[in-house]
Amino acid sequence: MKVKLAGLELTNPLIAASGTFGYGVEFEEIVSLERIGGFVTKGISLQPIAGHPPPRILQTAAGMLNAIGLQNIGVDEFIARKLPQLARYPKCKVIVxxxxxxxxxxxxVIRRLNQASGISAYELNVSCPNVHAGGMTFGSDAGSLEYLVGQAKAIAARPLIVKLSPNVTSIAHMAQVAASAGADAVSLVNTFLAMSIDSETRKPRLSNVTGGLSGPAIKPIALRMVYETARSVKIPILGMGGIVTPEDAVEFLLAGATAVQVGTASYADPRAVERLARGLESWCRSHQVEKVSSLTAALEVPRA
Ligand SMILES: Cc1cc2nc3c(=O)[nH]c(=O)nc-3n(C[C@H](O)[C@H](O)[C@H](O)COP(=O)(O)O)c2cc1C
Structure with a gap:
């Protein structure tokens, strides 16, 4: 079940996605942190951020809408309080x-994280749709993305994964830009810019008016984006968007992902990532797949 990407060796390809797994420690009593491929922390910024007022999470027909506004404790607090607790799980891959x-x-933020131990890689969030500056602004403009990734790569003491926004015309092109600027891997997709309206009150349901859509609703689009990106770049891809079952994970691997991330599913079942790691192993066994890595980009596209 091992996979290698960007210089990391993961126990299996299942990783808990950013913003849905806290700082990892909150899950230590319900998930065996060393039995999953790893987890990505909530987005960490230089100063603590309070986030948007509620309502900031909504259930939708096949997923959820969120506009958290990047609430987090800030890099110094993360290094002082959360990272030391994670040292209890030396085999767990912590991606910040x-x-x-x-x-x-x-x-x-990267410079301060470089000084800390217990971190396996950085995931540069250039794709948050819920803030008015930063985030998606960088991920949706090729020039800004190239500059940011180049600067981050120059200083990063660890592998640099760039998390791309799906709210662009060509995500494959943005992946090429990130790769040529030095990204070691790309992860996709972040949430899709969306909204919900209450017809009775004539008001938006989220305090931020718009938010990001995630969960099964986005899976087919995310899958297409991973497929297109895999044909455009040579660096590894961490695929995500609506993964709930082991078969969903297999689909992302076949489309070209080396590893997958699971976000919204953890809201319905906090054990989802570990359950999927076991489920993927059973799937491989029952389908005579000896190495899960052989599934990556193994999609068979019929010739016309
Ligand atoms: C409540 C919530 C908070 C999120 N926060 C972050 C974040 O801080 N940084 C980030 O890169 N992605 C964030 N995401 C996006 C997820 O990591 C993931 O890219 C997206 O939800 C698609 O995967 P899923 O359909 O499995 O949830 C967040 C998603 C949700 C639902």
Whole structure:
């Protein structure tokens, strides 16, 4: 079940996605942190962020809408309080999701994280749809993305994964830009910019008006984006968007992902990532797949 990506060796390809798994420690009593491929922290910024007021989470027909506004404790608190607790799980791969309002902030967060131990990689969040500056602004403009990734790569002491926004015309092109600027891997997709309206009150249901859509509703689009990206870049892909079953994970691997992340599913079942890790192993056994890595980009497209 092992997979290698961007210099990391993961126990299996199942990773808990950013923003849906806290700082990992909150899950230590319900998930065996060393039995999953790893987890990505909530987006960490230079200063603590309070986030948007509620309502900021909504259930939708086949998923959820969120506009958390990147609530987090800030990099110093993360290093002082959360990272030391994770040292109890030395085999667990901790990927830190990094966020900034400016390039200088992204760089300063990475510089501080570089000094800390117990981190396996950075995931640069250039794709948050719920903040007015930073985030998606970087991920939806090729020039800004190239500059940010180049600067981050120059200072990062660990592998640099760039998390791409699906709210662009061509995510494959943005992946190429990230790769040529030095990204070691790309993860996709973040949430799709969306909204919900209450017809009775004539008001938006989220305090931020718009939010990000995730869960099974986005899976077919996310899968297509992973497929297109895999044909455009050579660096590994961490695929995600609506994964709930082991078969969903297999589909992302076949489309070209080396590993997958699971987000919204953890809201319905906090054990989802571990359950999926076991489920994927059973799937491989029952389908005579000796190495899960052989599934990556093994999609058979019929010739016309
Ligand atoms: C409540 C919530 C908070 C999120 N926060 C972050 C975040 O801080 N940084 C980030 O890169 N992605 C964040 N995401 C996006 C997820 O990591 C993931 O890319 C997205 O939800 C698609 O996967 P899923 O359909 O399995 O949830 C968040 C998603 C949700 C639902």
């Amino acid at each position: 999701n990094v966020f900034g309002y400016t390039v200088a902030e992204y760089i300063e």
